[in-house]
Amino acid sequence: MIAWTATFIAIFFALCGIGILGALVLPSRHGIVLGWIGCLASSALALAGANSLLAGTIFNRPLWAVPGLATLTLGLDPLSAVFLIITGLVLFPASIFAAGEMGRSSRLNGRAFTIQMLALYASIGLIFLAGDALLFLLAWEMMSIICYLLIVSSREKENAQAGPGYLLLAMGEAGTLAAALGFLLLAASAGTLDFNAIHLVAPDIGEGVRWAVFLLSFFGFGVKAGLVPVNFWLPQAYEAAPRAFVPVLAGATLNLGLYGILRVNAAAMPAAHVGPGLLALLIGVVTALIGILYATTDNDLKIMLAHSSIENAGIITAGLGAGMVFLAANLPIPAAIAFAAALYHLVNHSLFKTLLFFGAGAVEAQTGTRNMDKLGGLIRWMPLTALAFLAGTLSIAALPPFNGFASEWLTLQTMLRAAELSTPGVKLIFALSGAGLALTAALAVTCFVKVFAMSFLGMRRLDETRRVIEPKAGALVPMFILAVLCLLFGVLPTYVIPVLGLAAGPLAGASTADALVPPFFPSNPAHNTLPPEFVSDFHNIGAQVGQSFLPGRGLVVLHRGGAENPVVFAMSTAYMFVVLIVLLLLTYIIVRVWLTRGRKLSRRARWDGGVRRLLPEMTYTATGFSNPVRVVFDAVFRPTMVEDTRETVSEHFRTAILREKERVHLVDKLVFHPVRAAVMKLARGLASLHHGRLNAYAAYVLLMLLAVMVIFLLFQKV
Amino acid sequence: MGLFELKEKIEQRWPGQAKCLFDAKGAECEITCGREVLPWLCGWLFLGYDCSYAGLVVEEGASQWQLRHVFYNDGGFIHVLPGAPLAEKTFPSIVEFVHAADWHEREAEDMFGLVFEGHPRLGDFILHDDAWQENVEPMRRGFDSHAAMSRRKPDTGWRPHRIVREPGAFVMPIGPKFSGVTESVHFLLETVGEDVIRFTPRLFYKWRAIEKLAEGKKADDVLLLAERFAATTAFAHGLAFCQAVECICGTEVPERAKVLRVFLAELERLRQHAGAIQEICESTALVVAASQSGIFEEEMLRASGGLTGHRYLFGLLAPGGLLCDLADNACRVALERSKKALAELNELERRLRVSSSFLDRLEEVGSVASETAAAYGLLGPIARASGVVRDMRRARPYSGYEKFQFDIPGEQEGDGYARLRVLFAEARQSVRIMEQAVAFLQEGPVRQPVELRAGAALGWVEAPRGGAFHWVRLDEHGHIVRYHVAPPSFANWHGFHLAVEKFAFQDFPIMLSSFDLSVAENDR
Amino acid sequence: MSQWVFNGIRAGIKTTAYPKGAETAAGTTPGLPAGGDFGAAAARALIERCPTQVFSLADGKVKANVRRCIHCYRCVRAVENKANWEQTYEWTITREGQNEFLSAFKKSIHILVVDAGDCGACLNEVRQLNNPYYNMHRLGFFITPTPRHADVLLAVGPGTDHMRPALKKIYDAMPGPKKVVAVGACALSGGVFAESFVCANGISDVLPVALEIPGNPPPPLAILHGLLVATGRGPAASVLSMLLSGSEAAK
Structure with missing residues (x-):
């Protein structure tokens, strides 16, 4: 079995290599290379992960002993395997989409783009497969640089600035540096760079080092994940990135940051104290809230989705933090549930966010704009895109039966498990976090109602001369692949959770499947472990339905509590889905076939108050729709009026009212701008030393020499 | 004192360019001036001589355009007349100094096809551009409505005029x-x-073109129109029309009719103010107060119906007096009912003044500053709530108002609450006037026969919503040649945007109700 | 706020007895002219005097077409041969060829009020239906702002040119079965505005009118009667008109 896993991994790297070579050799048609090779490579990656996870094969194989440093090790454990599957699932459609994009966009340098993309695939794979800190960091660095190249080298607009790319690189490097420091500290305390070896000695690491490692790795990797306060690069980079690349950025590389945090703080060095977990939880909730607030009020499809990625990373981090707290508080079952919820949401976010970026890319490509104030009514010209995009928005807005509902609901319910914690302060933080996440979920609905309604529904606001048509299959097929996956992951959580549990369980030391998916199907071997009266209660309400034709444990997700309260919560999106369809059909039958039989269906023009002609400019814009949120949260946004002028003729006739508000992102204002100002000040101070006078430079040298001598003398004495 | 001093001032400023002509009492002055001094002269009257703007009357003479900018102050009416041959269709606009004339000039442009040089926003006013083609000039003498109708070619590319430049607007x-x-x-x-x-x-979705309709009709028939174009203030408009006709014909209205007219006009004001208060209470969703003010309004309607037979006082006025007499007793009954209603209205006001949730929605909402209210020429209770206290009953008394003791309530804040206070205070004054009127009633005839003759005159009243001005020109058979109405709602709609802007949507219905605007009165 | 509740209760019940009993308070209706037997000269004078041609001569008797009456009172005030004037309020006229409502509409309907150039009086009388005296809600009549919920289109005003497209749009936007009720002399015949080139001769020029409520304006009770007739529960007109006596109006 190990052989299969290894073979798939080998095939993956080989394909990436072949693809790069092919792109170098071929004069044109690079899109085909990227499409086919990318699909095959990502399939191999997913298969490798699936094989490893389901067959339970883990391996740890020394690769190359770097003289004087350490041994590079390839390692694969359930955690990496889950991430391999997710990445494979995302890269498969992303490759098709990118290939389609390359066929259309003349600005993209096909050869460079293909090579960079495939190299990125390989580096991402390598990060997950790294068994020690050194290989991990090397792969990480490679990935960072390729991301930078992808953003900078293939800018779509000529006038676009390189700023976002540099910012991404600088922030990425700063993050890497912090993470590397964390690793070094960890390695110094543990005496090894190998993750498995670290895990063995982790319980002996002191509290101070633990905190230092946690903080460094959390905020270091948090850069990639987009956590507050190190996420100011993210919306700019996403905006600057080409359409073909953004889905990968959101669906695959964002996960890397979370993987890094998990790898260090949950897998290698499990938390021993609730502190780090609580910090992660709080940061997660704040990130989620800030992310969704800016997502709701932004009108640029791409930037808005970037802010929403930040929000989802926050939700995932909150789940992780909750898991870490439970783990430190010695509650393995809630911890397993929390980790499973976080991983579940991570999978889901990758799926629906990639889908939404495909949709946004398709809309931009077909209409020439991403500004929702200028879109509208696209469903009439792009019905298939609209359908797939709708699936994505329903998923991200966490509406059943789509996948976002299952994972966000699990995350929220996990917060309620705080009742089992003993410290009141921790309970309070959990309660507040739960409230914060609930607000986030509510705003997310507003946000994506706006996105879908303003882009696809209503009246067309686009220039009438522009011809808008459905995109080609190259864009539609990947969207529908992901839309179907979104639905499946939403309807069948009882099949997803046990698989994710294979990774989440070992982190927490408890079985996630047992904790969340009770084996209600009698055909399942574990069925007899449940108390019979408990089972019969649930069988009475139909929990066994489907046993005859479905494998697995059951279709109900359930938190089991203690004797007093045997069920904390239970849900079944699968049954819900069936009931939903039955109800819809019944409604149709009752209303159309029975109650109104024989009546003609009449369609009337929309009611517009009786105006002669309703014009597109007389309908709500995206700005108008989200303005209440903007007004309510003014205290957060703190907009500054940059222009508020009235032009008048003869004092009372106004000919123009010009208004513009500027909103500086909260994190920019509180973190980025002060840091930038401090750096600039430092740089100016340093620059003032460089005035070009030779005698001064001689004096510097002299002073330096003196200082060195003093230090030398001091140390000599010791 | 009259307006005689004006002559010297005008001649000093514009020597030889403007000619003043006074009536015997000096209460009316016609200034004929050249087109180049017109904006300056009007501007000086409006800004420097404490004049209010009543309106612009355009008349198409046999060979000449006769434009008439009507101003008034406590001394009398001043008509500024720039004449021009019919071929000339361009006139200087006075809006640079007299912003109150804005809509009046737009109306003249739409109705006569005149062009006002210097007016920044002409067109798409009474005749909507998305309903009518250009060059339809319905008030011109030769206007062929059949041709205009059959050649309907509206502007299909009509777009709303937008000036807000803000992302997402x-x-x-x-x-x-x-x-x-x-x-x-x-x-x-x-x-x-x-x-x-x-x-x-x-506006003007309800435009019925009564000025066109009136042309060539008998004065009696036009009275029906004057009463019925804005029936919530039917008596006031009917009275203004009758007074214009009586002025042309030199009819002396009998004393009893004058007193009864005052009584009925105040009854109508009381009822209309009760209705306005009811709408304010309703817009703030204060259900009990809305119901109670609704009771007062119906009480007043029943009092009017009981007294005159008609709830909106139709069919009482006639040029020269009243169509029929009213019994003193019936008047007393109506007064008692009004007093009873007023007592309850006072009680309602007392309760409203201590209902903070109600006041929160009115105070500092829809504020209109005193200077803008004056510049826009706002009229009636709206203007008085903003500190522009001018009331036709006091400024240019008619129908014997000079005999009555009453106050003109004014407020300074100009917000919704100030407007509500003015309505309550005016309702009290109305009852006070009605009481005096009943005391003044003496036996006598109520109608003096009118000998119709050619001429033109302005009739004015202080209608419940503000000053209303009716210009009437009769030919020698007593038929209407030109009938022009400048109703108070026309002026107040013009300034309504001052109150609404910068406020939130949810305050809009409250501001609309507190302005007590009538579309029917405006649209004519 | 509690003072309002108390105060509201203390005001007592003001609601009219109509339609269970007759409303006899003064000033609730302006009344309408009626035909009758006049001498030839008097009849001619009557016909000439009326500015809206209400009266006509048929078989030697004067007939009054109350649809056209605008309450100018010129047939009864300051003249010798007064027309008959009836102080009633149940005036609704049913036009033929209009579909009846289904029985489902008997208890309650939603009404959309459209102003098609009204002078304000009819609209104000419709507004009075919501005040405690008439309280139309007790009879299951509700005003709705949207045609989607409306069963009855209550149109006032003569149907001005600018409002015609809106009227058609509103009618089209209403789901069937639906009825148009024209309220007031202007909506019935154009009233004093009929000759204006921008006014229709009433709403029936634009929409199929099912019921007509004459009067200028018809008092709230007349409108109430019209709505009752629209829902198929209008009380018989003749019985109630006998109960009513003359008014203290015009001598």
Whole structure:
């Protein structure tokens, strides 16, 4: 079995290599290379992960002993395997989409783009497969640089600035540096760079080092994940990135940051104290809230989705933090549930966010704009895109039966498990976090109602001369692949959770499947472990339905509590889905076939108050729709009026009212701008030393020499 | 004192360029002036001589255009007349100094095809551009309505006039059919959501062209129109028309008719103010207060119906007096009912003054500053709530108002609450006048036969919503040659945007109700 | 706020007895002219005097077409041969060829009020239906702002040119079965505005009118009667008109 896993991994790297070579050799048609090779490579990656996870094969194989440093090790454990599957699932459609994009966009340098993309695939794979800190960091660095190249080298607009790319690189490097420091500290305390070896000695690491490692790795990797306060690069980079690349950025590389945090703080060095977990939880909730607030009020499809990625990373981090707290508080079952919820949401976010970026890319490509104030009514010209995009928005807005509902609901319910914690302060933080996440979920609905309604529904606001048509299959097929996956992951959580549990369980030391998916199907071997009266209660309400034709444990997700309260919560999106369809059909039958039989269906023009002609400019814009949120949260946004002028003729006739508000992102204002100002000040101070006078430079040298001598003398004495 | 001093001042400023002509009492002055001094002269009257603007009357003479900018102050009426041959269709606009003339000039442009040089926004006013082609000039003598109708070619590319340049700004359309029981009017609210940045009313959905309809009709028949174009203030408009006709014909209205006219006009004011208060209470969703003020309004309607047979006082006025006499007793009964209603209205006001949730929605909402109210020429209770205290009953008394003791309530704040206070205070004054009127009643005839003759005159009243001005020109057979109405709602709609802008959507119905605007009165 | 509740209760019940009993308070209706037997000269004078041609001569008797009456009172005030004037309020006229409502509409309907150039009086009388005296809600009549919920289109005003497209749009936007009720002389015949080139001769020029409520304006009770007739529960007109006596109006 190990052989299969290894073979798939080998095939993956080989394909990436072949693809790069092919792109170098071929004069044109690079899109085909990227499409086919990318699909095959990502399939191999997913298969490798699936094989490893389901067959339970883990391996740890020394690769190359770097003289004087350490041994590079390839390692694969359930955690990496889950991430391999997710990445494979995302890269498969992303490759098709990118290939389609390359066929259309003349600005993209096909050869460079293909090579960079495939190299990125390989580096991402390598990060997950790294068994020690050194290989991990090397792969990480490679990935960072390729991301930078992808953003900078293939800018779509000529006038676009390189700023976002540099910012991404600088922030990425700063993050890497912090993470590397964390690793070094960890390695110094543990005496090894190998993750498995670290895990063995982790319980002996002191509290101070633990905190230092946690903080460094959390905020270091948090850069990639987009956590507050190190996420100011993210919306700019996403905006600057080409359409073909953004889905990968959101669906695959964002996960890397979370993987890094998990790898260090949950897998290698499990938390021993609730502190780090609580910090992660709080940061997660704040990130989620800030992310969704800016997502709701932004009108640029791409930037808005970037802010929403930040929000989802926050939700995932909150789940992780909750898991870490439970783990430190010695509650393995809630911890397993929390980790499973976080991983579940991570999978889901990758799926629906990639889908939404495909949709946004398709809309931009077909209409020439991403500004929702200028879109509208696209469903009439792009019905298939609209359908797939709708699936994505329903998923991200966490509406059943789509996948976002299952994972966000699990995350929220996990917060309620705080009742089992003993410290009141921790309970309070959990309660507040739960409230914060609930607000986030509510705003997310507003946000994506706006996105879908303003882009696809209503009246067309686009220039009438522009011809808008459905995109080609190259864009539609990947969207529908992901839309179907979104639905499946939403309807069948009882099949997803046990698989994710294979990774989440070992982190927490408890079985996630047992904790969340009770084996209600009698055909399942574990069925007899449940108390019979408990089972019969649930069988009475139909929990066994489907046993005859479905494998697995059951279709109900359930938190089991203690004797007093045997069920904390239970849900079944699968049954819900069936009931939903039955109800819809019944409604149709009752209303159309029975109650109104024989009546003609009449369609009337929309009611517009009786105006002669309703014009597109007389309908709500995206700005108008989200303005209440903007007004309510003014205290957060703190907009500054940059222009508020009235032009008048003869004092009372106004000919123009010009208004513009500027909103500086909260994190920019509180973190980025002060840091930038401090750096600039430092740089100016340093620059003032460089005035070009030779005698001064001689004096510097002299002073330096003196200082060195003093230090030398001091140390000599010791 | 009259207006005689004006002559010297005008001649000093514009020597030889303007000619003043006074009537015997010096209460009316006609200034004929050249087109180049027109804006300056009007501007000086409006800004420097404490004059209010009543309106612009355009008349198409046999060979000459006769434009008549009507101003008035406590001394009398001043008509400024720039004449021009019919071929000349361009006149200087006076809006640079007299912003109150804005809509009057737009109306003249739409109705006569005149061009006002210097007016920045002409067109798309009474005749909507998306309903009518250009060059339809319905008030011209030779206007062929059949031709205009059959050659309908509206501007299909019509777009709302937008001036707000802010990302995401849009125009929120309201109406013409909106809300429950409302008059038809279309609002365009420029906004980015939540707040109204710019407000544009699109009126004249109800335009019935009564001025055109009146042409060539007998005065008696036009009285029916004057009463019925804005029936919530039917008596006031009917009275203004009758007074104009009586002025032309030199009819002396009998004393009893004068007193009864005052009594009825105040009864109507009381009823109309009760209705306005009811709408304010309703717009703030204060249900009990809305119901109670509804009771007062119905009480007053029943009092009017009981006294005169008609709840809106139709069919009473006639040029020369009243169509029929009213019994003193019946008047006393109506007065008692009014007093009873007023007592309860006072009680309602006392309770409203201590209902903070109600006041929160009115105070500092829809404020109109005193200077803008004056510049826009706002009229009636709206203007008085903003500190522009001019009342035709006091400034240019008619129908014997000079005999009555009454106060003209004014407030300074100009917000919704100030307007509500003015309504309550005026209702009290109305009852006070009615009491005096009943005391003044003496036996006598109520109608003096009118000997119709050619001529033109202005009739004015202080209608419940403000000063109303009716210009009437009769030919020698007593038929109407030109009938022009400048109703108070026309002026107040013009300034309504001052109150609405910068406020949130949810305050809009409250401001609309507190302005007590009539679309019927405006649309004519 | 509690003072309002108390105060509201203390005001007592003001609601009219109509339609269970007759409303006899003064000033609730302006009344309408009626035909009758006049001498030839008097009849001619009557016909000439009326500015809206209400009266006509048929078989030697004067007939009054109350649809056209605008309450100018010129047939009864300051003249010798007064027309008959009836102080009633149940005036609704049913036009033929209009579909009846289904029985589902008997208890309650939603009404959309459209102003098609009204002078304000009819609209104000419709507004009075919501005040405690008439309280139309007790009879299951509700005003709705949207045609989507409306069963009855209550139109006032002569149908001005600018409102015609809106009227058609509103009618089209209403779901069937639906009825148009024209309220007031202007909506019935154009009233004093009929000759204006921008006014229709009433709403029936634009929409199919099912019921007509004459009067200028018809008092709230007349409108109430019209709505009752629209829902198929209008009380018989003749019985009630006998109960009513003359008014203290015009001598």
